[in-house]
Amino acid sequence: xxxxxxxxxxxxxxxxxxxxxxxxxxxxxxxxxxxxxxxxxxxxxxxxxxxxxxxxxxxxxxxxxxxxxxxxxxxxxxxxxxxxxxxxxxxxxxxxxxxxxxxxxxxxxxxxxxxxxxxxxxxxxxxxxxxxxxxxxxxxxxxxxxxxxxxxxxxxxxxxxxxxxxxxxxxxxxxxxxxxxxxxxxxxxxxxxxxxxxxxxxxxxxxxxxxxxxxxxxxxxxxxxxxxxxxxxxxxxxxxxxxxxxxxxxxxxxxxxxxxxxxxxxxxxxxxxxxxxxxxxxxxxxxxxxxxxxxxxxxxxxxxxxxxxxxxxxxxxxxxxxxxxxxxxxxxxxxxxxxxxxxxxxxxxxxxxxxxxxxxxxxxxxxxxxxxxxxxxxxxxxxxxxxxxxxxxxxxxxxxxxxxxxxxxxxxxxxxxxxxxxxxxxxxxxxxxxxxxxxxxxxxxxxxxxxxxxxxxxxxxxxxxxxxxxxxxxxxxxxxxxxxxxxx
Amino acid sequence: xxxxxxxxxxxxxxxxxxxxxxxxxxxxxxxxxxxxxxxxxxxxxxxxxxxxxxxxxxxxxxxxxxxxxxxxxxxxxxxxxxxxxxxxxxxxxxxxxxxxxxxxxxxxxxxxxxxxxxxxxxxxxxxxxxxxxxxxxxxxxxxxxxx
Numbered sequence: 001x002x003x004x005x006x007x008x009x010x011x012x013x014x015x016x017x018x019x020x021x022x023x024x025x026x027x028x029x030x031x032x033x034x035x036x037x038x039x040x041x042x043x044x045x046x047x048x049x050x051x052x053x054x055x056x057x058x059x060x061x062x063x064x065x066x067x068x069x070x071x072x073x074x075x076x077x078x079x080x081x082x083x084x085x086x087x088x089x090x091x092x093x094x095x096x097x098x099x100x101x102x103x104x105x106x107x108x109x110x111x112x113x114x115x116x117x118x119x120x121x122x123x124x125x126x127x128x129x130x131x132x133x134x135x136x137x138x139x140x141x142x143x144x145x146x147x148x149x150x151x152x153x154x155x156x157x158x159x160x161x162x163x164x165x166x167x168x169x170x171x172x173x174x175x176x177x178x179x180x181x182x183x184x185x186x187x188x189x190x191x192x193x194x195x196x197x198x199x200x201x202x203x204x205x206x207x208x209x210x211x212x213x214x215x216x217x218x219x220x221x222x223x224x225x226x227x228x229x230x231x232x233x234x235x236x237x238x239x240x241x242x243x244x245x246x247x248x249x250x251x252x253x254x255x256x257x258x259x260x261x262x263x264x265x266x267x268x269x270x271x272x273x274x275x276x277x278x279x280x281x282x283x284x285x286x287x288x289x290x291x292x293x294x295x296x297x298x299x300x301x302x303x304x305x306x307x308x309x310x311x312x313x314x315x316x317x318x319x320x321x322x323x324x325x326x327x328x329x330x331x332x333x334x335x336x337x338x339x340x341x342x343x344x345x346x347x348x349x350x351x352x353x354x355x356x357x358x359x360x361x362x363x364x365x366x367x368x369x370x371x372x373x374x375x376x377x378x379x380x381x382x383x384x385x386x387x388x389x390x391x392x393x394x395x396x397x398x399x400x401x402x403x404x405x406x407x408x409x410x411x412x413x414x415x416x417x418x419x420x421x422x423x424x425x426x427x428x429x430x431x432x433x434x435x436x437x438x439x440x441x442x443x444x445x446x447x448x449x450x451x452x453x454x455x456x457x458x459x460x461x462x463x464x465x466x467x468x469x470x471x472x473x474x475x476x477x478x479x480x481x482x483x484x485x486x487x488x
Numbered sequence: 489x490x491x492x493x494x495x496x497x498x499x500x501x502x503x504x505x506x507x508x509x510x511x512x513x514x515x516x517x518x519x520x521x522x523x524x525x526x527x528x529x530x531x532x533x534x535x536x537x538x539x540x541x542x543x544x545x546x547x548x549x550x551x552x553x554x555x556x557x558x559x560x561x562x563x564x565x566x567x568x569x570x571x572x573x574x575x576x577x578x579x580x581x582x583x584x585x586x587x588x589x590x591x592x593x594x595x596x597x598x599x600x601x602x603x604x605x606x607x608x609x610x611x612x613x614x615x616x617x618x619x620x621x622x623x624x625x626x627x628x629x630x631x632x633x634x635x
Contacts, residue, residue, distance in 0.1 A: 244589075251586040252557070255607045256506035262615075263513070324589070
């Protein structure tokens, strides 16, 4: 069963839609994955940042504690530490403050703590006997500077941790959204995939079914063609047999009609003799009507019966000839059409001379592998027609030409005679049909015969003509007749 | 009609009465007065030829005029029966029919037909053919039996 146009369109549309959906879902997955990765990186960066801050705070506390402790010990004059570790602690303290300031640059709350932190650090360093270069001596010293450092840094730590927690939370919720989107996209992909699969599967199955149906139809068609050909052959041979039997059986009564007409003629002759004698001897006994009957009516009736019967016999013979044509064996051979045409012209020699006709054979005509008798009869019929239907008193001027067209050969017989009305171009090839002025003897058999012959040789015969413009009949036959291609 | 034991009997097998009459008239016109026995079907004709006391198998010479189209059997069949019989096959057979089909004529001659005459619609030819048949008849007649 062939698929309808709309079904195909629907299939194409749904496949397109599924593919678009699938691509969209895939794109969504890729984008989500990319964004998730970026998020992850940002989160780990934030965590690292927080660790760094915590580490720096620890270092700062340690340095500050050491410096303060050194100051205490010096005040109590317990021990004098060597200068080097202390100066290291001081450097660490400065560095840590600077680092922290850089790390929390984007956080104004943290930044606000740095001036105080820097000032306290300066005091601690001063009290530790290691003032920063260019550092001013503070106006007032605060007590227990290390506690203040501890409190400040604790606050910083808390701030930093809160910030991290908030950022992480936000990140988590965004991530959750992406996971949901990812899941949905995945679901969509699976759905689209399934739908596509189902659609394609159904479509393929339908396609297979229609292909199967097509193959079956093809096989059926071949069988139908074969059957029809056999039927045609049978019908054809039946028609031929029919034509043969009909014409054969029609002739039988005609023999009687003609025979007894002749008997009547003989009888009429005796009657005429009697009449002559009676008129001579006893003219008064003959009524004038009797004389008319014997001398005129009877011979006239006999003449009509005879001419009609003869015509009927010719018609029957024509049918018989046509039916035999179909039964005749074709014996193809290589023919020089020049010689064939010349042969035909020679056999028509007498007729051509009587008509004072001029016939030209345009040599060279092509060679043909076909049936000699068929081609001869076709040419003879066409030439005879051309001789018969000249233009007025002009002597007929006939030209026979030919050409090869692919695997076919054309032989044309052209005259400059009276021509045939285009309306009758098909009709003239019918049996017993003629065209134009009926002033020449004929039964309308010749061209029907030519056409039957042409068909028999797998050919055609065509006509190109107009009234008063002459006529060109063209026989078209295969260059090489093949019995296999021909219908019996 | 004088009947001598040597005179040739003409056996005409022809279903068309008109044809039969025309043939007979022309035979008579040709001056042949032999007895003509007419059959309109094949079976009675074969019965006469093979079994009758007057028939050619048991009795004297005969000539058979045979039409090929008969209502009960084909003339070809009759011809082959006559020509395959030991006694009857010497009897000359003239096939008289309406067809001039070449294959059919050849087939008749192959089966042993002596003369094949087409019944032409042109009556003059037909009469001439029959008259020639008369000549043929006089040739096959036994010399001492005058026609």
